[in-house]
Amino acid sequence: MRYLFALRSRMTEVRQKTDFLRKEMEFSVNEVSSSEFPVIRRGVLKLRGQSGQECQVETPGCFFHTHFGSIPHLTPDDLQYVKDSLSCIPLNMTLSTASVFADALAGYEKSVGAFVGYPSSVVYMSLHDPLVPLKPAMNEKATIGIWNRTGKKKLTPEQFMDMQDKLKPDSVQIMCDMDTEMEGSSNQRLTKSYDSSLRWLDRCLELMKDRSSHYPVLATVGGGSDPWRRKNFCLEAANRKVDGFVIDGFGSGWIAKWKEWEVTGSSLFGPHEALIRESIRSLPKDKPRFIHAPLSPTAVVQLVRMGVDVFDTSYPAALADRGQALIRTGDFCFEVWTMSEKGYFDDLTSLSTRCGCYTCEKYTRAYIHHLIACEEINAGVLLMIHNLNEYLKFFRDIRKSMDEGKFHLWMPQAEAGRQQADRD
Amino acid sequence: TSADKFTIIEGCSVSKARTGLLQLSHYVIETPMFMPVGTKGCMKGVLPEQLEELDVQIILGNTYHLGLKPGPELLRKAGGLHKFMNWKRGMLTDSGGFQMVSLLKLTEITEEGVQFESPYSSSNPSTASKGRKKWKSSTGTEKAPGSPRADGEAVVPSKDLMMLTPEKSMEIQNAIGADIMMQLDDVVSSTTTGPRVEEAMDRSIRWLKRCGKAHSRADEQFLFPIVQGGLNMTLRERSVSGILEDEYTGYAIGGLSGGEAKNDFWKVVDASTTLLPKSKPRYVMGVGYAEDLVVCCALGADMFDCVFPTRTARFGCALVDAGQLNLRLKQYASDHTPIDPTCKCLTCQRYTRSYLHHIVTDIPTAARLMSIHNIAYQMNLMRRIRNSLRVNRFPEFVTQFMQNRYGDKEIPSWITDALTSVGIVLTRDTQAVSSDSIDSQSDRKKRSADGEETGEQ
Ligand SMILES: [Zn+2]
Ligand SMILES: [Zn+2]
Numbered sequence: 001m002r003y004l005f006a007l008r009s010r011m012t013e014v015r016q017k018t019d020f021l022r023k024e025m026e027f028s029v030n031e032v033s034s035s036e037f038p039v040i041r042r043g044v045l046k047l048r049g050q051s052g053q054e055c056q057v058e059t060p061g062c063f064f065h066t067h068f069g070s071i072p073h074l075t076p077d078d079l080q081y082v083k084d085s086l087s088c089i090p091l092n093m094t095l096s097t098a099s100v101f102a103d104a105l106a107g108y109e110k111s112v113g114a115f116v117g118y119p120s121s122v123v124y125m126s127l128h129d130p131l132v133p134l135k136p137a138m139n140e141k142a143t144i145g146i147w148n149r150t151g152k153k154k155l156t157p158e159q160f161m162d163m164q165d166k167l168k169p170d171s172v173q174i175m176c177d178m179d180t181e182m183e184g185s186s187n188q189r190l191t192k193s194y195d196s197s198l199r200w201l202d203r204c205l206e207l208m209k210d211r212s213s214h215y216p217v218l219a220t221v222g223g224g225s226d227p228w229r230r231k232n233f234c235l236e237a238a239n240r241k242v243d244g245f246v247i248d249g250f251g252s253g254w255i256a257k258w259k260e261w262e263v264t265g266s267s268l269f270g271p272h273e274a275l276i277r278e279s280i281r282s283l284p285k286d287k288p289r290f291i292h293a294p295l296s297p298t299a300v301v302q303l304v305r306m307g308v309d310v311f312d313t314s315y316p317a318a319l320a321d322r323g324q325a326l327i328r329t330g331d332f333c334f335e336v337w338t339m340s341e342k343g344y345f346d347d348l349t350s351l352s353t354r355c356g357c358y359t360c361e362k363y364t365r366a367y368i369h370h371l372i373a374c375e376e377i378n379a380g381v382l383l384m385i386h387n388l389n390e391y392l393k394f395f396r397d398i399r400k401s402m403d404e405g406k407f408h409l410w411m412p413q414a415e416a417g418r419q420q421a422d423r424d
Numbered sequence: 425t426s427a428d429k430f431t432i433i434e435g436c437s438v439s440k441a442r443t444g445l446l447q448l449s450h451y452v453i454e455t456p457m458f459m460p461v462g463t464k465g466c467m468k469g470v471l472p473e474q475l476e477e478l479d480v481q482i483i484l485g486n487t488y489h490l491g492l493k494p495g496p497e498l499l500r501k502a503g504g505l506h507k508f509m510n511w512k513r514g515m516l517t518d519s520g521g522f523q524m525v526s527l528l529k530l531t532e533i534t535e536e537g538v539q540f541e542s543p544y545s546s547s548n549p550s551t552a553s554k555g556r557k558k559w560k561s562s563t564g565t566e567k568a569p570g571s572p573r574a575d576g577e578a579v580v581p582s583k584d585l586m587m588l589t590p591e592k593s594m595e596i597q598n599a600i601g602a603d604i605m606m607q608l609d610d611v612v613s614s615t616t617t618g619p620r621v622e623e624a625m626d627r628s629i630r631w632l633k634r635c636g637k638a639h640s641r642a643d644e645q646f647l648f649p650i651v652q653g654g655l656n657m658t659l660r661e662r663s664v665s666g667i668l669e670d671e672y673t674g675y676a677i678g679g680l681s682g683g684e685a686k687n688d689f690w691k692v693v694d695a696s697t698t699l700l701p702k703s704k705p706r707y708v709m710g711v712g713y714a715e716d717l718v719v720c721c722a723l724g725a726d727m728f729d730c731v732f733p734t735r736t737a738r739f740g741c742a743l744v745d746a747g748q749l750n751l752r753l754k755q756y757a758s759d760h761t762p763i764d765p766t767c768k769c770l771t772c773q774r775y776t777r778s779y780l781h782h783i784v785t786d787i788p789t790a791a792r793l794m795s796i797h798n799i800a801y802q803m804n805l806m807r808r809i810r811n812s813l814r815v816n817r818f819p820e821f822v823t824q825f826m827q828n829r830y831g832d833k834e835i836p837s838w839i840t841d842a843l844t845s846v847g848i849v850l851t852r853d854t855q856a857v858s859s860d861s862i863d864s865q866s867d868r869k870k871r872s873a874d875g876e877e878t879g880e881q
Contacts, residue, residue, distance in 0.1 A: 068782065070789040075796070077474065077770055101782045104758045108778070117774045149786065346498050362472075362510040366502065367465075370494045374464040377788040381471065 025171055025216030025243045027288045029059065029309070039307040042402045045288050047090055047122045047216070049170045050111050055090050055122040059288065060304045060402075061395050063092035063124060065314035067131070068100070069116025072317040073377070073384035076117045081358035081385050084392045090122040092292070092312050093169065094129040096146050099153060102166040112167050125169035126246065127176075127220070130255060130292045130314045131321070134179070141196065144175045157203040165213045171243070173290075174204045176220035178249040183225060185251065190224045193249070197222050198236055205240060217242050218290060222249025225271070227278050234282035244288040247279055247308065255293050268302050280307045294318040297326075297334045297394050301410045304398060311395075316387030320380045323372045326390045327352050332410055334394075339383070344369035351386055359386040429646070429673050430455075430705050436818040439846035440697060440724030443813040446674070446705050448603035449644045450506060451513040453481040455705055455726040456809055458717065458802045459516060460734055464489045465509045468734060469792035470799065472511045478769065478796065479803045482514030482603070484729045487596050488523035488588075496599035504601030516604040516648075516729070519593045521611055533610055535627065537589030590631040594638040602645060606676060607635040609650045614682035621654035628652045629666035636670065648707060650678035651696050655688045664699040674705040677725070681710030690719060690842035697724035714743065714805055718825055719842045721809050722818070733802050737794035740784040743801040745828045749777070751794075756781040769800035819848045826850055 029043030045057040057063070064071050069091070071079075079086060091113060098112070105115060113121040127146070128134055135147050143154040155163065160175045176197040180189055201219050208214055219237040223230030230249075237245060250257075250272050261270040269276060283289060289308050294315040303311075319326055325337045337344075347365040359368075359382040371379035401407045428447075435442040444455045460467060460475070463486045467475055475483065485505060490496075494508075502508040506515060524540045532539045590608040597605040608631050610624035632649045639647050649667040653659030667675065677696045680689055697706050705726040711717060712730020720728065733743060740752040742763040749756070749763060762772040763780070771780070771793040783790040812821035822843060826835050840850050 068787050069779070070783065070787055073788060075474075075770060075789060075792050076774060077477075078471070101779065104778045104782065107758055108760050108776070115776070115779055117779070119774075345494070346501060348502055364502070364508070366494065366498065367508055367510075370464075370508075371466060373493055374489075376464060376466050377469050377791065378466045378471070380788060381469075381792075 027244070027286065029286065029288075031285050031307075039305070040402055040407050041304075041307055041309060042399060043288070043309060045310065047124070047170060049113065049120075049122040050168065051119075053120050053122060054087070056088055057090065057310065058088065058399055059309040060300075060311070060398055061088075061309070062311040062313055062392070063090045064121075065130065065312040065317055066091055066093050066097075066116070067129060067317075068097045069093055069112070069118075071313075071384075072131075073320055073380040078381065078385060082388050082392065083357075084396075086118065086121050089392075090124050090170070091116070091118055093123055093125050093167075094127065095125055095163065095167075095173075096128050096132065096148055098125065098167055099146050099163060100148050102163050105166050105168070112169055122171075123169040124171045124173075125164065125167060126173040126218075126290075126292055127178075128292070130294055130312065131318055133253065133256070141192070144177065144200075157200050157207060160200075161204055161207045161211065161213075164215065165211065168213070169215065171216040171218065173218045173220060173246050174242075175200050176222055176249065178220065178222055178251075180222075180224040180249065180251045183251070185224055190226055190229055193222060193224060194229050194233060197233070197249075201237065201240060201242075205242075216244075218244045218246050220246045220248050221279050221283070223275075223279075224249060224251060225275065227275060230275055230279050231282050234279050238282065238284050242287070244290060244310075245283055246290045246292065247276060248292065250275065258293065258295075258299070262296060262299060268299055276303070276306055276308075296336075297391075300394070301398070305411075313388060313391060316391040317384060319387050320384040323379060323383065325351055325368075325383055326387045328354060328390055328394070334390075339365065339368045339379070340372045341369075352390070355386060355390060357386050357389040359383070359389075430703065432703070434813050434816065436722075436813055437816055438819045439722040439822075439843075439848050441721045441809070441813055441818050441846075442724065442726070443810045444705070444726065446726075448482070448514045448646070450515065450603050451481055453514050454810055456717075456721045456806055457481060457727050458712070458806050459484045459514075459727065459729040460799050460802065461486070461729055461731045462509075462511075463731075464493065465505055467795070467799075468738065469788065469795045472509065474770075474796060475511075475799070476513065478800050479807065480513070480799060482516060482727075483511065485515060485517045485600060485602060486523055487517045487520035487593060487600065488527070490517070490600055491520060491596040496596045499599045499601070504599070506601060514604070515600075515602040517597045517600050517602040517606065519606045519608040520588055520596065521593070521608050524588060533624075533627075535630075537587045537592070537608070538610075539585055539587045541585060590634040591638040594635050594640070598640050598645065601641070604646050604648055604674070605639070607632045607647060607649050609652055609678055612654065612679065614654060614679050614684040614688075616654060617656075621656060622659055625652040625654070625659050625663045626666075629663065632667065633670075646673040648672060648674050648676045650676045650709070651700070652679050654679055655684060655692060657692075657695050660692060660695055661699060664696065668701070672704070674707060674727070675700050676707040676709055678709050680708065681730075686836070686838035687841070689716075690723065690838055690845075693720055693725060694723045694842065694845060712802070714745070714801075715826070715829060715836075715839060717802075717805060718809065718822055719839055722822060722843055722846050722848055724846075733798040734795050737798040738791040740780075740790075740794065741798075742780075742794060743798045745825070746831070747829065751777060751780045751784050753781075763797050764801070767797065767800055767804065769797050771797040771800075822848050823850055 026046040027043060029041050032040045043059040045059055047055045108115055113119055113123045143156050145152045145154055164172050177193040180193050219242040221234050221237060223233040258269055262268055267273060288310055290310040291303060291308050292312055295311060296315060300311060316326060323339050325339055327335045327337050329335050344365040349365060350360045351365055352360050363382055368379055368382055401409060430444055430446050432442050432444040446453050446455055459482045460480055461484045499505055521538050524538050593608040609628040612620055612624045635647060649672055651660060651663045653663040677693060680692060693708055700706055707727035708720050708725045710730055711720055711728045712732040717728055740750060742749045742751055744764050756777040759777040761777060763777060764772055775793060812818045835850060843850055
């Protein structure tokens with residue numbers, strides 16, 4: 001009854017011969033549907049870096065969110081305290097911050113991963129940093145705008161590909177027009193966004209053919225808040241030679257809005273829930289679906305249930321930025337603790353009694369409270385190490401529950417966890 | 425008992441420099457040694473394990489800051505600062521007096537102690553209270569006003585004033601539990617002259633005796649006296665003889681690095697090390713520039729501290745033998761070399777000047793990476809000094825170091841004067857000695873020495 005559909009594919013095999021230079025990105029996935037659950041997808045995404053390094057991402061899984069190429073708060077040696085190794089977590093760099101050093105990389109012999117301190121990592125270049133609010137009104141007919149500290153940088157598809165050629169990542173999210181309003185964008189605006197995104201996608205794919213550089217590419221599934229456009233966009237994108245999809249384009253400020261919806265508890269993704277479902281239903285099952293946002297465990301579980309495969313670690317980073325700890329309080333329950341709260345002042349117990357990470361083993365809640373009170377950056381370091389461990393273990397546990405046929409157990413408890421988190 | 429804590433392994437046959445081992449409660453530190461400053465119970469941006477990796481053997485904590493946050497009560501409850509901050513090696517705390525003079529509006533220094541304006545009263549009226557009160561704990565809870573002086577607690581005569589007494593300083597430092605504690609001294613600016621200098625020097629000796637009396641953990645924590653007396657050699661002499669009435673494990677030379685002329689600075693260091701017993705470590709407070717460290721070692725100093733290396737790191741300045749690199753400058757935008765190709769620190773092993781240039785003002789990780797390199801630089805410098813002493817090639821090291829640092833520029837006269845006074849004569853045509861060869865020779869010697877010493881450590 002539960003087992004309806006299983007699928008396995010090797011994307012590299014079906015590619016045209018002209019693509020022999022393309023670096024590989026393989027995805028194999030088992031998708032199971034049932035009457036209770038729309039989909040349960042369990043897969044492995046293989047990526048290969050320029051220096052031949054391989055990266056196997058178990059899905060549902062996540063990439064390392066980075067800011068200017070660094071994992072926020074951490075130095076590379078801190079990863080010894082993170083259980084999952086670099087060989088199973090690619091670096092997700094963002095063009096908006098990486099663009100500042102694109103020119104400098106011209107004379108650099110090693111990979112962009114080496115440049116940012118992670119020579120053995122496979123690098124995926126997405127467009128925007130999910131922790132930096134998207135500035136509005138930045139895209140024009142022929143160009144997208146990338147914001148960095150020097151201001152707005154306009155990129156045509158040619159310039160976009162030039163910049164990727166300088167940065168040389170191992171896979172790329174193709175530029176798209178995501179700058180619609182959450183609600184109330186005119187039909188004209190939505191049409192423009194739709195047309196530009198498709199046109200740019202085609203142009204970038206065309207440009208890649210003519211150039212020596214080839215990247216596995218992800219198309220961004222946009223279409224604003226209009227279900228018809230979204231569905232069509234998915235169908236169009238699915239017809240192109242892309243290796244996966246990024247679900248985005250809900251309008252500027254969607255990440256903040258999601259957070260608000262999650263806290264008020266009405267519906268996790270508000271009116272976007274139907275949009276996501278529609279999008280995903282129209283996507284080919286054998287290609288990975290990405291989402292770039294700081295998502296709580298509750299939101300992740302919901303999206304996994306809808307068929308999203310790849311996330312990022314911006315959520316633990318966002319919590320660490322704010323002096324907050326992600327605490328697992330039960331097998332399926334999480335809470336978010338704000339460590340600056342007075343009650344932690346003289347609490348000499350370890351951060352989480354169930355975690356056992358470096359932070360939990362060596363420090364106390366009182367010490368982290370002290371570091372926050374003194375505005376020491378070490379607070380972010382210790383919280384990030386803990387939050388990352390907690391978040392990555394959460395993904396491991398999701399996969400394990402799938403492998404054991406117990407994924408359904410996440411549902412009611414996750415809801416309870418959400419309500420508990422709200423109280424904090 | 426304090427006599428056998430410090431062992432001199434090798435002395436320079438020319439200058440007053442020496443290398444030795446100082447046995448502390450938590451760790452045996454090699455001297456000469458630089459102590460990075462971890463003001464508020466952590467080294468900004470560097471984890472304790474990273475400090476160990478960099479060969480940091482002793483760090484400094486600030487009693488004034490730690491007394492306010494998290495406060496002595498919690499530190500006692502946590503089992504001391506070592507445990508609280510996950511640091512296993514040596515630690516030294518200052519008395520808190522210097523911070524009061526430099527950070528707060530100092531109102532008065534009396535025989536009782538240092539009186540200052542409460543850091544809470546003006547900015548945070550809710551914590552100001554009327555009448556006398558004790559040192560405030562950072563929980564925000566006020567303790568009942570106690571009897572003024574019988575218990576040694578600091579008391580304040582009005583709502584905005586607090587007082588740090590020698591007894592209070594000892595109480596907080598005992599709660600912190602550092603291996604080395606500093607006496608509370610009467611600090612005057614190093615450029616002050618006249619009777620105030622003498623008063624401060626005499627009072628510092630009286631406060632030293634009060635500190636010794638109030639010190640409750642003498643077997644675990646060593647109390648270091650501070651030689652005062654400004655730039656006046658007679659006063660320095662009197663200060664030392666007052667201090668030497670009792671025996672201590674080590675001695676600090678204070679009242680310097682406050683804007684005095686370099687010529688005065690080295691002469692005071694020189695005079696003080698000569699007056700102090702040869703068998704005890706000497707700590708010159710507030711010294712951290714590479715050339716100052718090298719000169720002070722030649723003058724017989726053993727321990728140093730300074731916020732400069734870590735503070736300048738956070739502003740994008742990397743330390744190298746030739747001086748400093750300001751990585752914010754455009755010239756480093758496409759410089760794909762490490763800060764220092766010979767440096768083995770994480771930052772130099774993994775990153776180029778170019779990447780650091782691009783992130784240095786944007787992300788906290790940059791501050792971490794820069795601090796790691798600058799601490800590595802300080803530690804390497806001290807190790808090179810120790811290694812050259814072990815093979816009795818310290819004068820050659822100094823010559824080579826100054827040549828690297830100043831290149832074709834003229835070496836400042838205070839440096840040549842100071843070094844000449846201890847027999848190291850820098851001349852332009854000195855045969856260039858590769859510091860590499862000194863390092864490798866001493867490494868060989870060190871390895872064999874380490875083999876012999878394993879049992880002892
Ligand atoms: Zn933990
Ligand atoms: Zn270095």
